[in-house]
Amino acid sequence: MFISVNVKKNPKEILENLVSQNNGRITSKEADSLGIHRMYLKKLAAEGKLVQVERGIYQDATGIEDELFNIQTLYPNAIFSFETALFLHSMLERTPFNWTVTVRGTYHTKKLDNSGICIKHSCKRLYPLEIVEVKSPAGNTLKVYSKERTLCEILTKKAAVDIQVITFAVKTYANQKNRNIPKLMELSKVFHVEKKLRPYLEVLL
Numbered sequence: 060m061f062i063s064v065n066v067k068k069n070p071k072e073i074l075e076n077l078v079s080q081n082n083g084r085i086t087s088k089e090a091d092s093l094g095i096h097r098m099y100l101k102k103l104a105a106e107g108k109l110v111q112v113e114r115g116i117y118q119d120a121t122g123i124e125d126e127l128f129n130i131q132t133l134y135p136n137a138i139f140s141f142e143t144a145l146f147l148h149s150m151l152e153r154t155p156f157n158w159t160v161t162v163r164g165t166y167h168t169k170k171l172d173n174s175g176i177c178i179k180h181s182c183k184r185l186y187p188l189e190i191v192e193v194k195s196p197a198g199n200t201l202k203v204y205s206k207e208r209t210l211c212e213i214l215t216k217k218a219a220v221d222i223q224v225i226t227f228a229v230k231t232y233a234n235q236k237n238r239n240i241p242k243l244m245e246l247s248k249v250f251h252v253e254k255k256l257r258p259y260l261e262v263l264l
Contacts, residue, residue, distance in 0.1 A: 070099045085117050131201055138204055206232055211243070233260070
């Protein structure tokens with residue numbers, strides 16, 4: 060995102076303008092990119108204009124905290140998946156008990172491991188497959204796996220997803236105008252769940 064900066068402005072004014080342009084959010088890295096010392100973020104927080112929600116992440120004090128956006132800001136290579144992806148695609152009846160992300164290979168960090176987030180690992184070949192963008196409930200852009208990939212993944216053995224969750228997700232997808240059955244079937248072969256998926260589709264379509 061390109062931000063036009065007026066060098067005559069006070070650094071705090073510049074940061075406040077950036078917050079208003081960035082859906083009420085700003086990070087220390089974004090301040091650094093403008094050549095503004097991070098202490099100004101702390102000053103705005105001390106004045107009650109910003110709230111530090113995570114290390115290096117600030118939001119407008121009047122805004123609503125976006126936990127999902129915080130996660131992806133902290134871990135940009137973590138893609139929302141499985142039940143969290145269903146939730147973001149409006150294919151889950153409830154909010155998940157824990158957020159789930161998928162990372163590439165054996166990637167891990169101590170902070171992520173201890174975050175309470177459910178972590179799935181994907182091989183390098185499949186990790187980038189079908190990454191799309193959706194809006195969080197608070198309106199921020201998130202990276203998530205597509206509906207089709209998610210439906211296939213929740214049918215895999217390692218997913219251990221409740222059958223009621225699967226049935227509701229497939230039924231919801233089948234009723235959507237933008238469904239893509241050919242893509243879904245193609246991906247079911249990639250994830251080796253074609254035989255599991257067909258009975259659901261035969262009943263619903």
